[in-house]
Structures are given as C-alpha cells and as structure tokens.
Amino acid sequence: MNFRSLQCFIILAEELNFSRAAERLHIAQPALSQQIRLLEERLGTQLVDRARRPLRLTEAGQYFSTEARQILGSWEQASLGAQEIGIGRRGWLSIGFTRSAMYSILPPALKGFHHAYPEVELKLFEMLTEEQTDALRDLRIHVGIGRQPLDIPGCTSYPLLREHIVAVLAPDHPLAGRKKIRIAELEDTPLILYPKHHNAQFKRTVQSLYRDAGVTPFVAHQAYEIQTAIALVAAGLGVTFVGESVARHGRTDVAFRHLAGPGAAQWSTLAATFRTDDDSPHLRAFLACLPRPLESATL
Numbered sequence: 026m027n028f029r030s031l032q033c034f035i036i037l038a039e040e041l042n043f044s045r046a047a048e049r050l051h052i053a054q055p056a057l058s059q060q061i062r063l064l065e066e067r068l069g070t071q072l073v074d075r076a077r078r079p080l081r082l083t084e085a086g087q088y089f090s091t092e093a094r095q096i097l098g099s100w101e102q103a104s105l106g107a108q109e110i111g112i113g114r115r116g117w118l119s120i121g122f123t124r125s126a127m128y129s130i131l132p133p134a135l136k137g138f139h140h141a142y143p144e145v146e147l148k149l150f151e152m153l154t155e156e157q158t159d160a161l162r163d164l165r166i167h168v169g170i171g172r173q174p175l176d177i178p179g180c181t182s183y184p185l186l187r188e189h190i191v192a193v194l195a196p197d198h199p200l201a202g203r204k205k206i207r208i209a210e211l212e213d214t215p216l217i218l219y220p221k222h223h224n225a226q227f228k229r230t231v232q233s234l235y236r237d238a239g240v241t242p243f244v245a246h247q248a249y250e251i252q253t254a255i256a257l258v259a260a261g262l263g264v265t266f267v268g269e270s271v272a273r274h275g276r277t278d279v280a281f282r283h284l285a286g287p288g289a290a291q292w293s294t295l296a297a298t299f300r301t302d303d304d305s306p307h308l309r310a311f312l313a314c315l316p317r318p319l320e321s322a323t324l
Contacts, residue, residue: 028097028100029060030060030063030064031093031096031097032050032097033046033050033057033060033061033064034060034061034064034072034089034090034093035090035093035094035097036049036050037057037061037073037080038082038086038090041079041080041081041082042079042080043057043058043080061073068085068089070083070085071083071085071086072085072086072089073086074086116142116144116145116146116305116306116307117145117146117147117148117307118138118145118146118147118148118167118168118305118307118308118311119148119150119165119166119167119168120147120148120149120150120166120167120168120169120170120311121150121151121152121156121157121160121161121165121166121168121169121170121171122149122150122151122152122169122170122171123151123152123153123154123157123170123171123172123295124151124250124251124252125172125251125267125268125270125271125295126170126171126172126295128268128270128271128273128274129186129188129268129270129295130170130185130186130295130315130316131170133314134311134314134315134316135147135149135314137314138310138311138314141310141314142307142310145307148166150165150166152169153171153220153222153225153249153250154169154171154172154173154174154175154220154225154226154227155171155175155220155222155224155225155226156222157169157171157174157298158174158175158177161177161180161298161299161300162177167299167300167303167305167307167308167311168297168298168299168308168311168312169297169298169299170185170295170296170297170298171295171296171298172226172227172268172293172294172295172296173226173227173230173293173294173296174226174296174298175224175226177298179300179301179302180298180299180300180301181298181299181300181301182296182297182298182299183296183297183318183319184294184295184296184318184319185295185296185297185315185316185318185319186270186294186295186316186319187292187293187294187295187319188268188269188270188292188293188294188295189268189269189283189284189289189291189292189293190230190231190234190266190267190268190269190284190291190292190293191266191267191268191269191272191281191282191283191284192206192211192264192265192266192281192282192283192284193254193255193258193264193265193266193267193272193279193280193281193282194206194214194258194264194279194280194281194282195258195259195260195261195279195280196278196279196280197261198214198264198280200282201280201282203282204282204283205282205283205284205285205289206282206283206284206285207238207284207285207286207287208234208235208237208238208240208284208286208287209238209239209240209286209287211240211242211264212240212242214263214264215242215243215244215245215246215262215263215264216231216235216242216243216244216245216263216264216265217244217245217246217247217248217254217257217258217262217263217264217265218231218232218244218246218247218248218254218265219247219248219249219250219251219253219254219265220248220249220250220251221247221248221249227293228247230291230293231265231266233291234266234284234287234291237287238286238287239287245262245263246262246263248265251267251271255267255276255279258279259276259278259279267281268293268295297312297315299312
C-alpha cells in the first residue's frame with residue numbers, strides 16, 4: 026500500500042465516478058480501477074459497491090475514506106515541515122527538563138531563544154533527569170536540562186547552576202523556627218524522597234546527607250516529582266530537600282531552612298546534556314541562551 030493508492034481512493038470517494046476521478050488524477054480509467062482493486066485485495070474487504078448506480082462506498086469504504094484523508098493530511102503536513110526545515114525556513118527544538126529547572130534557568134533561556142528565533146517550533150517535555158538519558162539516545166530530545174545527570178556515552182554535559190540544598194519542613198515542625206538546622210536533628214522526622222526512580226541521583230545525594238551526619242533516616246514516602254514531595258511535607262508527613270532556587274519560588278505553606286554542620290556544603294547541580302555530534306544550529310543557539318557553563322565545565 027502506498028500514498029498514491031490512498032490518493033486514488035480519496036478522489037474516487039469524492040467523485041463516486043471512475044471516469045471523473047481518473048480525469049482528475051490524470052490517469053486512464055482502467056489504471057484507476059486496477060489501483061482500487063489492488064487496494065481492496067490488500068485490505069481484504071470491498072470498499073466500493075460497483076453494482077449501485079450512482080457508485081457508492083461500502084460501510085468499510087466510508088470508514089477507510091475518513092481515515093485515509095487524515096493519513097494524507099498528516100503526511101502532507103510532515104512533508105511540508107521537513108521541506109521548510111531542510112531549506113532553513115523553519116526549525117524545531119526538543120527540550121527535556123526536570124521541573125526544578127523551571128524555578129531557575131529555563132524560563133529566561135526559553136524567553137531569550139523564542140525572541141531570537143520565533144519561527145522555531147519548541148517541543149517541551151517535562152521528565153525526570155534519569156528519563157532524559159533514553160530520550161537523548163532515541164533522538165526524542167535535542168537537549169536535557171537535569172539535576173545531577175549521569176555520564177552518557179556520546180553526550181556532552183556541563184553544569185549551569187550549582188546551589189545549596191535546603192530542607193523543607195512543615196510550618197509547625199519544632200525546627201521550623203530556626204534559621205539553620207542540622208541533619209542529625211531530623212533523625213526522628215520521617216523522610217520524603219524523590220524522584221521515585223531506581224537510578225535517581227538527587228535521591229542519592231539526599232541519602233548521603235544523612236550518611237555523612239551518621240544518621241539512618243526513616244523513609245516514609247517516595248514521590249515521583251518535587252511538588253508532590255513538598256505537598257506531603259505541607260501535610261505534615263515528613264521532611265524533604267530541594268535546591269535553593271526552588272525555595273526562592275516555593276510555597277508559603279512550608280518552611281525552607283538552610284543546613285548547618287555536616288551536609289551544609291552539599292551542592293545540587295543543574296546541567297545541560299546533549300549529543301556531542303548533534304550539529305543542529307538551533308541547539309547551539311539555545312545553548313547560547315543558557316547561563317555560561319560553570320568553570321568546571323568542559324565543552
């Protein structure tokens with residue numbers, strides 16, 4: 026089956042007359058009849074009731090006519106988009122991002138890029154940092170903005186923002202009135218971890234805070250993403266941890282507190298990761314809209 030067969034059937038469905046349809050298609054009537062019969066053979070069902078005058082579509086033919094129009098419409102749209110991208114008239118950029126990036130570096134970068142390249146179609150996908158690995162490998166995204174990303178063969182990653190980790194407490198928690206708290210003081214407070222992923226690096230960073238303080242936390246809940254974890258804290262179910270940028274734009278129904286003692290110097294890093302051999306000009310333009318890589322970055 027090919028697009029020519031679909032086009033022939035759609036024109037026949039519109040005309041309900043082989044002669045007029047063949048004329049519109051600029052082919053001989055026998056050739057059109059053969060195309061339709063071959064199509065029916067491949068589908069294993071009759072599409073046209075040839076015994077009726079005027080010609081009529083069968084019920085299967087009516088259904089196939091509607092679906093075929095959608096298929097051709099999608100094909101034409103995709104073809105036009107590919108042509109415009111190929112000649113540089115249009116472009117697209119696919120970005121995967123962790124939600125915490127929306128509290129800091131991503132909004133101004135998107136604004137700057139869209140202002141400079143309004144014709145480029147932006148495709149944005151919220152996903153865990155750990156999910157961005159497969160998305161990059163499968164060419165579903167051009168770049169991932171994630172927290173503590175893993176090393177990915179064939180990809181370049183550089184840090185854009187390094188910030189302290191802060192604790193998130195319920196307002197009525199006994200330690201909420203303090204400016205700074207120690208991890209050891211949270212020993213009796215249930216811990217809410219996120220993201221709920223077997224390979225989550227941020228979760229491991231939080232666990233290392235407790236390990237360095239010589240404390241074994243009681244993990245009460247594991248949330249899929251950051252806002253769920255903060256909501257559970259607001260409900261009084263425990264403590265969680267976020268980067269400083271989240272605290273600056275955070276909720277008013279929780280208390281954000283800096284750390285003291287072991288763990289106070291712990292950092293969380295947001296980074297951009299992209300395929301090293303990706304020569305997309307729009308990717309490079311977007312990277313230029315991000316903050317300058319930190320000194321430890323290598324391009």
